[in-house]
Amino acid sequence: MSVSVRIPTILRTYTGGNAEVSGEGATLRDVLAKLDSDYPGIGARILDESGKIRRFVNVYVGEEDVRFAEGLDTPAPDGTQISIIPAVAGG
Amino acid sequence: MSHDFGPAVALSCRECGARYPLGPSFACLECFGPLEAAYEFGNVTRADIESGPANIWRYRSLLPVPADVATKPNMNPGWTKLVKAGNLGQALGLKSLYVKDDSGNPTHSFKDRVVAIAVEAARTFGFHTLSCSSTGNLAGAVTAAAARAGLDACVFIPANLEAAKIAMARVFGGKLIGIEGTYDEVNRFCSELIGDPLGDKWGFVNVNLRPYYAEGSKTLAYEIAEQLGWRLPEQIIIPIASGSQLTKIDKGFKELVALGLVEDTPYKIFGAQAAGCSPVSTAYKAGHDVVQPVKPDTIAKSLAIGNPADGPYVLDIARRTGGAVEDVTDPEIVAAIKLLASTEGIFAETAGGVTVGVLKKLAESGRLDPEAETVVLNTGDGLKTLDAITGDDAKPTAVIRPSLDAFRAAV
Numbered sequence: 001m002s003v004s005v006r007i008p009t010i011l012r013t014y015t016g017g018n019a020e021v022s023g024e025g026a027t028l029r030d031v032l033a034k035l036d037s038d039y040p041g042i043g044a045r046i047l048d049e050s051g052k053i054r055r056f057v058n059v060y061v062g063e064e065d066v067r068f069a070e071g072l073d074t075p076a077p078d079g080t081q082i083s084i085i086p087a088v089a090g091g
Numbered sequence: 092m093s094h095d096f097g098p099a100v101a102l103s104c105r106e107c108g109a110r111y112p113l114g115p116s117f118a119c120l121e122c123f124g125p126l127e128a129a130y131e132f133g134n135v136t137r138a139d140i141e142s143g144p145a146n147i148w149r150y151r152s153l154l155p156v157p158a159d160v161a162t163k164p165n166m167n168p169g170w171t172k173l174v175k176a177g178n179l180g181q182a183l184g185l186k187s188l189y190v191k192d193d194s195g196n197p198t199h200s201f202k203d204r205v206v207a208i209a210v211e212a213a214r215t216f217g218f219h220t221l222s223c224s225s226t227g228n229l230a231g232a233v234t235a236a237a238a239r240a241g242l243d244a245c246v247f248i249p250a251n252l253e254a255a256k257i258a259m260a261r262v263f264g265g266k267l268i269g270i271e272g273t274y275d276e277v278n279r280f281c282s283e284l285i286g287d288p289l290g291d292k293w294g295f296v297n298v299n300l301r302p303y304y305a306e307g308s309k310t311l312a313y314e315i316a317e318q319l320g321w322r323l324p325e326q327i328i329i330p331i332a333s334g335s336q337l338t339k340i341d342k343g344f345k346e347l348v349a350l351g352l353v354e355d356t357p358y359k360i361f362g363a364q365a366a367g368c369s370p371v372s373t374a375y376k377a378g379h380d381v382v383q384p385v386k387p388d389t390i391a392k393s394l395a396i397g398n399p400a401d402g403p404y405v406l407d408i409a410r411r412t413g414g415a416v417e418d419v420t421d422p423e424i425v426a427a428i429k430l431l432a433s434t435e436g437i438f439a440e441t442a443g444g445v446t447v448g449v450l451k452k453l454a455e456s457g458r459l460d461p462e463a464e465t466v467v468l469n470t471g472d473g474l475k476t477l478d479a480i481t482g483d484d485a486k487p488t489a490v491i492r493p494s495l496d497a498f499r500a501a502v
Contacts (some may be wrong), residue, residue, distance in 0.1 A: 009286040010120055019286055045123070055381065055403060056106065056123040060279065065398065067384050085282045086118035087400040088125075088298050 003031055003076050006083040014042040023082065028061055029072040032080060047086060056087045094215045098133065099155035102126040102302050105404070115299045116217050125400065126302045128155045135350050140313075145170040147204055147310040153346060154310070154366060155303050156211045164239050165210055166232075168203030169310050172194040173318040173466070179447075180433040180465075181489060183454040187464045189324070192437055198235045198259065199472035200228035200440070201336065202301060205307035206236045206296055212303035213242065213294035220245055220293045221265075224281040226274045226332065226393045227256035228440075228471055233296055234263035245293070247277050255475045273387060275398045297333075308336040312343025316353050317467055323330075323347070323358045325463035328450050330442045330470055331362045331371050331416070332394045334401030352411055355361075361459075362405050362416040363387035363449035365441075371402045375416035380406055381488045390421045390479050391441040415458060419448035425479055427451060431469070438473030444448060446470075 005023045007015050015021050021038070025031035036043030048054050051072075059066045060083040074087045076082065094113050102111045106124025117126055135152050143149030147169035148161040161167070172192050180188035193201040205230070213221055221237040221244045223229050230246040237244035244265025247255070249272060260267045261263055270277045284290040296304045316323055323344055329337040341360055347353045364372045367389025374382045382402035387395035399405075409416050419427070424441055426446035439447065450467045453459045473480075482490050491497035 001326060006283065008118075008282070010116075010118055010123075012286075045121075048122075054123050056118065056125060056400065058398065063276075066274075067398075068386075072248070083279070083283065085279055085400070086123050088117060088278060088282060088301060 002078060003037060003080045003082055005031065006081065008084055009060050010086065011042055011045055011084065014039040015043075023076075025076055026065060027072065027075055028059065028074045028082065032072070045059055049081050058085045059083070060085065095157040096128070096155040096212075096215070096303075097157055097160075098130045098152060099128040100131050101129045102499075113186040114213070115218075115294070117299050117301045125425065128302050128306050130155075132346075132350060135352065137352060140317065140352075147207060147307070150310055150313045153313065154208060154351075155306055156208060157215075160211055163211070163214070164306070165207050166197045166203050166239055168207050170314060174435060174437065176435050176467075177329045179431060182430065182434055183451055184461050185454055185459065185465055186462050189315075189319075189464075189466045189489065190431070190435060190437060190469055191466055192469050193311070194439065194469060194472035198228070198231045199475065200232065201308070201311065201468075201470040202228045202232035203236070204310050205304045206232040209294065209296035209300040209304035210236050210240050210242070213296075214240065214301045216294065218292050218294035219243055221296065222246055222281070222290070222293050224248075224274065224277040224294045224298070224371050225260075226395055227252045227260075227475070228393050229297065230267060231256060231263070232258035234265045234267070235261050237265055246316050247281055249274050249277055249392075253476050253478055255477060259475065266328040274396055275384070279445045295357060298426050305335045305339055308339035309343035309346070311336070312469070314341040316344070316347055319464070321353050322464075323353055323356050324466040325357070326359045326361065326414075326459055326465040328361045328363055328446045328453070328465070328467045330394055330468060331399065331402075331405055332396045332442075332447050334362070334371060334399045334405040336470075337362055337486050338401050338404045338408060340485070341412070348467065358412060359414040360412045361414040361449065361453060362409055363446045364416065364418040365391035365394055365445050366418045366420045367391070368395045368397060369418035370397060371399055372416045372418040374402065375406055375409060382406070389424075390476070391424055391445050393440065393442045394445060415453070417449045417452055419445060419452060423448045423452070428473060428479060429484070432473070437469060438471040440471035440473050440476040441479050442471055443469035443473070444479065
């Protein structure tokens with residue numbers, strides 16, 4: 001199960017400057033766990049101490065904000081694009 | 092290279108307090124929390140402010156801008172009218188009601204305030220293109236400000252916006268890109284663009300310039316207090332899109348108190364949403380402190396942000412000040428636009444229909460003190476959301492031949 005993960009600018013220090021890395025896992029939770037083993041420390045930037053997605057991070061699996069889907073249990077089928085994006089606002 | 096941001100000395104994370112140098116960054120490296128300007132204010136007096144220009148630059152010593160900001164080409168927004176709304180107050184049983192009417196800004200919405208601060212930051216950082224994700228008003232404010240400042244502009248909007256907002260954003264030049272999707276999708280797109288070489292040297296006013304941009308909303312608080320005779324209002328009704336404006340008005344009031352410019356009197360902050368996009372109101376009523384995002388469906392397009400980043404802070408402020416968050420339906424929004432127009436001669440955009448609608452709802456349900464000094468915000472101009480006025484409301488009362496008999500028969 002290979003997926004592509006888009007890394008926001010502020011996390012690219014972990015990925016050697018790469019904006020896009022490949023990941024693996026059946027669900028978003030698995031993908032993030034694998035991401036953290038490939039790039040140690042990146043997981044704690046995305047998930048808080050209790051293992052939940054941080055309040056000011058939006059994670060998309062394909063086109064869907066995972067808060068509308070199954071959160072960390074959202075399936076990550078082969079070829080999916082996952083994006084990690086800081087929450088911003090101001091219309 | 093050192094940047095001149097006046098009294099602002101650093102960026103600090105609103106969540107965890109981590110501090111960063113003043114730069115084009117917006118999210119905390121530790122926790123992704125939003126970064127805000129942190130200040131070392133000098134001694135600021137009422138007299139200093141009162142001797143300043145009749146625009147937001149009278150408050151330059153409270154904003155992240157250089158001291159000579161007023162000499163640079165910008166839109167000079169602000170110092171809009173605070174209208175004593177006796178007729179509307181009487182209709183709603185409120186003794187002392189004011190409308191802060193921000194439709195009087197250069198591009199007819201409050202967005203000129205925030206953009207003016209962002210333009211200065213863009214200039215300071217040497218950006219050549221001004222950009223944003225917008226629900227409409229912001230796009231026009233950005234393209235106008237870029238034209239005046241001599242910057243390029245490229246702004247992004249949901250493709251289905253009101254025609255007037257599209258025309259307004261186009262007329263000032265620059266590029267206007269419609270995205271097939273909601274505002275939240277436009278926002279996501281901009282966040283991805285910012286990390287791409289395509290967006291290099293671009294100042295996205297509400298993304299990488301957000302710590303500066305957002306401070307512009309504090310000027311609403313300063314003006315209201317100064318226009319009330321250097322007093323805080325007791326009750327204020329503020330629209331919620333991202334929630335940024337509401338949190339910054341609260342911040343502005345607190346700064347005025349801390350600087351000794353107003354007496355430390357209690358105020359209640361009420362947030363207003365459209366029922367068709369009410370994630371913050373829903374969370375407030377359910378007693379939650381997190382906000383579950385929604386897919387917006389309302390005529391109040393300028394407030395149609397389904398995933399409001401400052402939602403949690405709005406909840407904190409409404410609860411801390413003893414206010415509330417409430418929402419009104421699209422028909423109630425239209426009725427409120429008509430009520431404000433027919434009582435006070437102010438034609439509000441749909442967001443103003445939301446605040447006045449919520450004002451009415453709060454007043455009728457006894458959640459406002461009828462004796463207390465109350466301010467309701469109108470953040471934009473009804474001419475931009477004419478779609479809201481339909482059917483008989485958008486037609487003449489009668490069409491007659493030019494004769495007295497015909498007129499007599501018609502009325």
